[in-house]
Amino acid sequence: MSEFDAILVGAGHNSLACAAHLALKGWKVGVFERNATIGGAVRTQEYTLPGFRHDFGAMNLSLFAGSAFHRMYANELKSHGLEFAPVADCFASVFPDGKWFGVSTDLEKTAARIAAFSPPDADVWRKLVAAFPGEAEHLFRLLGSPMGFRALAGIGWNLWRKKGVSGALDTARLLLSSPRAWLDETFTSQHVKATLAAWGMHLDFAPDISGGAVFPYLESMANQSFGMVIGKGGADTMIRALEKMVTKAGGKIFTNADVAEIIVSGGNATGVRLTSGVTHNAAKAVIAGVAPAALPGRLLPNGSGDAGFDTAMKKFRHAPGTMMIHLALDGLADWSAGAELKNFAYVHIAPSLDQMAKTYQQAIAGMLPDEPVLVVGQPTAIDPSRAPAGKHVLWVQVRALPAEISGDAAGGIEPGPWEAVKEHYAERALDIIERYAPGLHGKILGRTIFSPLDLERENPNLVGGDQICGSHHISQNFLFRPARGFAKWNTPVERLHLTGAATWPGAGTGAASGFMLARQLAGG
Incomplete structure (x- = not known):
């Protein structure tokens, strides 16, 4: 039996980022992963033939490169081998009529491709790109803040102060719109619309689902403005760097260590029991990087003590x-x-x-x-x-x-x-x-x-093959991710927290939920 300040269940990138920050703040950290390989959906292996390295799930590391975690720890990550490969030609679509459209970091190239379909659309694109820095400030602040009424009030105040009532309402409308609604009112070319709408499908937003417009907007504008990055040698360059950060700071990572139960005593999470029967204690926190349905009845055999929470976890909807x-x-x-x-x-x-x-x-x-x-x-x-x-x-x-x-x-x-x-x-x-x-x-x-x-x-978190660990539809996003009242990575069990794509701010490689939770627990 080992004694830790914090135990993390699962070694996905959010858990590793959380563990790294806690360890660097002096916490004694233990990470327990059921598989032989860490990284969750961010893994790179020779799945076909020797010498051919394939990303198991995530390939695009742009969110991590632009994340608050990377901004704080860029030097440490680089010293541990993190290396990006920049992408100038980001994404494209091909069509049955033999045409194609793609977004590259060269604005003139992208605009010329759009103009071949619709000159007015090329003018709209230029205006969107020019306005993007101002819009991105508010959207990225929203996606990078803890999800609570105080944070939302601060974001809303800043938005109103800088954009006025009409501008603030325009941003709110974008957040609520479906991809088709935004694309139809913005562009005329069906080729351009389809190319951008494809990004909604990455996050469970078919064209007519409300709340999906922001993802095609952000992805297209960010790729045009900043480009994209993938991991040099594979997406696991990020995981290997995080692993070294954790272990250098004194944390321990255990593989082939399947957690059977989170131990609760007196209403507090106090440790974990492995399937091997070995138990480990946690003095300050147990952090579960799991799909919500894994909690009631399995990791918490007697439930959380809150029937509403347990029901919400069981009914959490997957894409x-x-x-x-x-x-x-x-x-x-x-x-x-x-x-x-x-x-x-x-x-x-x-x-x-x-x-x-x-x-x-x-x-x-x-x-x-x-x-x-x-x-x-x-x-x-x-x-x-x-x-x-x-x-x-x-x-x-x-x-x-x-x-x-x-x-x-x-x-x-x-x-x-x-x-x-x-x-x-x-x-x-x-x-x-x-x-x-x-x-x-x-x-x-x-x-x-x-x-x-x-x-x-x-990876049991990919329930039914859902690579984003939960639908991002409005009813299960923002203050409702993973459930109303539990959007700040909290649970009804004291000192038990959730992290990962099922929690705010959702899927992607930005490590936002893990890092924000770690800062909430340990400061910094």
């Missing part, structure tokens, strides 16, 4: 699932729309708002979508070190998918468990890419497929 396809390639995909597409970090295949809406609805209904949204990542176009010389990896997210299959919208695959279906459905996805990049199949040297349930087996 549709994702399939990951990792390919080792003899060469980059040959995009028929244009060779320039080989330079982009991401190429989306999501041709229209209507198709994205239909795909999402099919998945919600338990159907395998006939035309899934595909996010094709090309990390070796930016960072060749991830594959042997002249070779490449392709990172393919297939969105949105049901965790349990009731049918196939295309009528070609018999319903069944994912284990029996995944190879067939992966072929559907690859055939779609082949339509836009002929010859892809012939370049494949090796492949590994993770179905939605494979993802959950690898």
Whole structure:
């Protein structure tokens, strides 16, 4: 049995950032991870062939590069090996008519591409980019602040003071709008609209879901203004640097250490019991980086003592699932729309708002979508070190998918468990890419497929293959993430806290929930 000030359950990047800050503030910290590898959904491994390094989940580290945690600890992280690979050609979409549109950091390039579809849209784009610094100040302040009435009041006051009533209402309207509503009132080109709307699908926002407009807006404006970064050698450069920060500061990280129970005594969280039977005590805090449903009945066998909280955790809603396809390639995909597409970090295949809406609805209904949204990542176009010389990896997210299959919208695959279906459905996805990049199949040297349930087996927080650990719809965001009254990483059990993507401010690689919780506990 060991004695710690804080015990963290799970070693995702939020937990590691939290542990690092606490350890550097003098806390004795222990991190317990059920898997042999730390990092949660941010891992890089040779899933296909030796020498081909594939990001298991997250690939884009821009949020971490711009995070408050990185601003405070940039020197330490760099000394521990953190290295970014900058991206100038950020994201693009390809279309059935043979056209494409992409956003690059060169404003003139992006504006010229838009003008080819709609000159008025190019003028609108320039105005949005010019106004972005002022808008970003308020949005990033919101996303980087603890979620409480005092913080919201301060943000609202600052917004009103700088933008006036009309400007403040415009920002509020953006936060409440659906992607389609914002895109339809802002642009005329369907190609431009679809390219930006694809980012909503990354965060469970199909085109017609309220509250989703801010994500296409932020991603497109941030990529245009700042570019993007991925991890040099793999996204796990971030995890390895965080691990070294924790251990150098005296913290301990235990792998293959599955927590069976959070021990509660006198209404306080006092430690954990592992499946091995060993117990460890925590004098100040137990911090669980888990999906909410893992608490009542499992980690808290007798519940939290608050029936409302326990019910909310059990009913926490997850987003549709994702399939990951990792390919080792003899060469980059040959995009028929244009060779320039080989330079982009991401190429989306999501041709229209209507198709994205239909795909999402099919998945919600338990159907395998006939035309899934595909996010094709090309990390070796930016960072060749991830594959042997002249070779490449392709990172393919297939969105949105049901965790349990009731049918196939295309009528070609018999319903069944994912284990029996995944190879067939992966072929559907690859055939779609082949339509836009002929010859892809012939370049494949090796492949590994993770179905939605494979993802959950690898990481229980990815419930049903939900890579963002919970829907971000308005009713489960802001003051309601993960539940009303518990948006400040608190629980009804004293000294028991939550962190991770299921808590405010949600998914992404920014380590915001872990860092804000650590500062709340230890200052700094």
